[in-house]
Structures are given as structure tokens and as C-alpha cells.
Amino acid sequence: MVTDVVNTKDLKKMAPVFGQLSFDDHEQVVFCNDKDTGLKAIIGIHNTVLGPALGGTRMWQYNSEWDALNDVLRLSRGMTFKSAITGLNLGGGKAVIIGDAKTQKTPELMKRFGEFVHSLSGRYITAEDVGMTTGDMDLVRTVTPYVTGISEEKGGAGNPSPITAYGVFMGMKAAAKYAFGNDMLEDRTVYVQGIGNVGESLVEHLSNEGAKVYISDINQERLEEVRDKYSVEIYGGNNIYAEEMDIYAPCALGATVNDETINQLTAKVIAGAANNQLADENKHGLILKQKGIVYAPDFLINAGGIINVYAELENYGKQEIIRKTENIYNTTLEILNNAETNGVTTHQAAFDIAQAKIDARKNEK
Ligand SMILES: NC(=O)c1ccc[n+]([C@@H]2O[C@H](COP(=O)([O-])OP(=O)(O)OC[C@H]3O[C@@H](n4cnc5c(N)ncnc54)[C@H](O)[C@@H]3O)[C@@H](O)[C@H]2O)c1
Numbered sequence: 314m315v316t317d318v319v320n321t322k323d324l325k326k327m328a329p330v331f332g333q334l335s336f337d338d339h340e341q342v343v344f345c346n347d348k349d350t351g352l353k354a355i356i357g358i359h360n361t362v363l364g365p366a367l368g369g370t371r372m373w374q375y376n377s378e379w380d381a382l383n384d385v386l387r388l389s390r391g392m393t394f395k396s397a398i399t400g401l402n403l404g405g406g407k408a409v410i411i412g413d414a415k416t417q418k419t420p421e422l423m424k425r426f427g428e429f430v431h432s433l434s435g436r437y438i439t440a441e442d443v444g445m446t447t448g449d450m451d452l453v454r455t456v457t458p459y460v461t462g463i464s465e466e467k468g469g470a471g472n473p474s475p476i477t478a479y480g481v482f483m484g485m486k487a488a489a490k491y492a493f494g495n496d497m498l499e500d501r502t503v504y505v506q507g508i509g510n511v512g513e514s515l516v517e518h519l520s521n522e523g524a525k526v527y528i529s530d531i532n533q534e535r536l537e538e539v540r541d542k543y544s545v546e547i548y549g550g551n552n553i554y555a556e557e558m559d560i561y562a563p564c565a566l567g568a569t570v571n572d573e574t575i576n577q578l579t580a581k582v583i584a585g586a587a588n589n590q591l592a593d594e595n596k597h598g599l600i601l602k603q604k605g606i607v608y609a610p611d612f613l614i615n616a617g618g619i620i621n622v623y624a625e626l627e628n629y630g631k632q633e634i635i636r637k638t639e640n641i642y643n644t645t646l647e648i649l650n651n652a653e654t655n656g657v658t659t660h661q662a663a664f665d666i667a668q669a670k671i672d673a674r675k676n677e678k
Pocket residue numbers: 442443444473474475477506507508509510511512529530531532535564565566567586587588615616618619
């Protein structure tokens with residue numbers, strides 16, 4: 314492969330790492346490379362003021378290493394604010410492994426990744442994200458204690474996705490209460506984009522409540538499987554954003570609310586599980602506010618998963634997990650009201666509370 318040679322002067326001008334917007338004062342970024350297993354991973358540690366940086370590992374076939382770096386930086390930053398707003402003593406971190414989880418993930422690769430996590434002595438604690446299972450975390454656990462999201466058989470809290478989905482459902486109901494004056498989702502039209510681990514579980518809650526649910530996914534088999542289990546319809550069109558709906562629930566990947574989609578959206582509420590739904594938090598947050606679309610901040614309503622894995626570190630049980638997750642309803646409503654009172658976007662209102670918690674702890678230190 315031929316790589317362009319950039320001289321140091323030009324590289325400085327490009328500010329390739331510290332100068333990037335997504336870098337946002339990360340404390341540490343670790344590049345992990347292992348020729349024998351083919352592991353290429355990046356661990357982002359954004360902030361450890363409130364505690365060790367905890368966040369899942371995503372395995373994804375990125376188009377470029379740059380995309381992978383940008384993703385891990387955005388995701389680990391999001392974890393800082395997610396844990397802060399949820400009141401957990403955790404900092405923000407995340408890892409990405411570059412590759413196809415279906416064909417390139419091997420036990421050796423996962424263990425080698427675990428060794429890299431271990432080398433950070435607990436500054437970063439991993440868990441599962443897209444492309445990972447509790448079984449993978451069990452493998453990581455054989456080489457390091459700095460892992461959560463391990464299986465129930467191995468003493469862990471198990472798959473966090475159903476709890477994440479429950480939290481999203483709570484956040485969605487709160488946003489509905491704010492937007493429509495009623496949190497019942499019966500007969501509301503909801504489009505769920507991405508029916509993976511979290512999406513499917515969300516669909517179950519929605520169909521139990523009698524919502525009119527449309528599902529979309531790039532995996533046709535999954536669509537049929539989920540359609541056969543619940544009372545939902547497969548979305549047959551090719552532009553979900555322009556469809557008439559009450560609620561748009563992004564549960565696939567991030568940045569789906571962007572320059573291209575935002576002006577097509579007719580939903581009254583956006584509430585989903587995906588991380589970093591707004592391509593540009595400030596710009597797109599503001600446009601949503603101007604359009605009167607109620608956006609339930611992603612890092613607030615998808616915190617069920619982190620609440621679930623945090624139980625492994627703090628030794629609390631299922632009941633406390635459910636209680637903390639149900640509280641997402643109250644926090645969401647409070648933040649939507651705060652945003653209105655203070656004339657800021659809902660994202661900003663949530664962010665400000667999280668940042669204030671981090672600043673207060675920093676000042677105590
Ligand atoms: N699993 C958790 O506990 C958890 C916690 C917090 C946030 N999240 C976030 O929620 C999202 C979903 O997580 P998951 O665990 O369900 O992942 P998953 O990999 O199980 O599911 C993702 C689904 O999205 C589909 N998809 C991918 N691109 C798509 C597209 N362009 N259009 C439609 N569908 C598409 C995939 O085919 C897959 O079915 C991710 O963004 C993840 O970071 C998950």
C-alpha cells in the first residue's frame with residue numbers, strides 16, 4: 314500500500330489528533346495492534362474524574378482507520394456524560410476493534426484485546442457493544458478483571474440489551490408525555506430503525522402497549538423473524554425519515570439526524586437507543602428545537618445498559634437495576650422541562666447537568 318508522505322509542518326497544520334473536534338480533551342487514546350491475531354483496536358479514555366472509564370467494545374468493519382478513531386472518540390466522550398447524568402461513579406471510555414465480527418472475531422483475538430485492557434490497570438473497563446456478546450466478555454474475563462457484561466452463568470449481570478431497551482422505552486414514554494400530554498403509546502406510530510439486540514426488545518415493549526410499530530433493518534432475515542414474533546409491520550419504503558410518524562426510534566448506528574435527514578423528519582418525538590444520534594449536537598439539536606421535535610437525549614435514555622453492567626462492580630441486584638432504569642422516565646421529563654425553561658436544546662440541558670456533576674467532583678478533589 315502506498316501512503317502519502319506528509320511533512321511535519323503540514324501535519325501540524327492538519328492537527329490530526331488533538332486538534333480534532335471529536336478529540337475533545339480525551340485523557341488517553343490507546344492503539345492496540347497484534348500481528349498474530351490480526352487485532353487492530355483503539356481504546357478511548359475520555360474522562361476519569363467520576364471513576365474508571367467504562368464503556369463497551371464495538372467491532373465494526375470501518376471504511377477507514379480514521380472512521381474508527383472518530384467513532385471511538387465520539388462514543389467514549391458520550392459515555393462520560395451518560396454515566397454522569399445517570400449518577401454513576403464512572404468515567405467515559407469505549408473501544409473499537411476494526412474488523413468484521415462475523416468472520417474475523419476469534420477467541421485468540423478477544424483474549425489479546427483483553428490483555429491490552431489489562432495493561433491499563435483498570436483505568437478502562439470494557440463491556441459489550443455492537444458486534445460483541447456476553448460470551449466474548451467471558452473470554453476477556455479469563456485474562457483481566459477489568460470487564461463487565463459477563464454472562465449470568467459466570468456471575469455477571471448478563472446481556473445489557475433488554476435493560477437498555479427498557480430504559481429507552483421509559484425515556485420514550487416521558488418524551489411522549491411532554492409532547493402529547495399523555496405517556497400511553499397505544500396507537501402512536503413508531504418507526505424503529507435497527508432491530509438488533511436493543512431494537513427487538515424495544516419493539517416487544519411497544520407492541521405490548523399497542524403502538525403501531527414499523528421496523529426497518531438492513532438484515533432481511535431479522536426483519537422477518539421479528540415481524541413473526543410481534544404485532545409489527547416491516548417498513549417497505551426507501552426513505553424512513555420522510556414518513557409520517559409520531560416517534561422515530563433510531564436503534565442502529567449513530568448520526569442519522571444529519572444535514573440530509575433533518576429537514577425531512579416529520580416525527581414529533583425522537584427517542585432511540587443509538588449512541589450519538591445527532592451528527593452535530595449543537596447544530597442539529599437547535600434545528601430540532603426550532604422544528605418543535607422533542608428529542609430525548611440518547612446518552613440519557615440509553616443508559617440502562619451501563620446501569621446493568623455497573624451492578625457487577627457495585628454488587629447490586631436486578632431490582633435495583635430496574636429501579637434505576639425506570640428513573641430514566643423522571644430524569645427525561647425533568648430535562649425536557651429544564652430545556653424549555655432555560656431556552657436551550659434538550660441535548661444541551663442534559664449535557665449541562667452532566668458537566669456540572671463532573672466539575673463539582675473535580676473541585677472537591
Ligand atoms: N446493547 C446495549 O445495551 C446498548 C446500550 C447503549 C447503546 N446502544 C446502542 O444502540 C444501538 C443498537 O445496539 P444493539 O446492541 O441492538 O446492536 P445490534 O448490532 O444488535 O443491532 C443493530 C441493528 O441495526 C441494524 N442496522 C445497521 N445499519 C442499519 C441501517 N443503516 N438501517 C437499519 N438498520 C441497520 C443491524 O442490522 C442490526 O440488526 C447501537 O448504536 C449501540 O451503540 C446499545
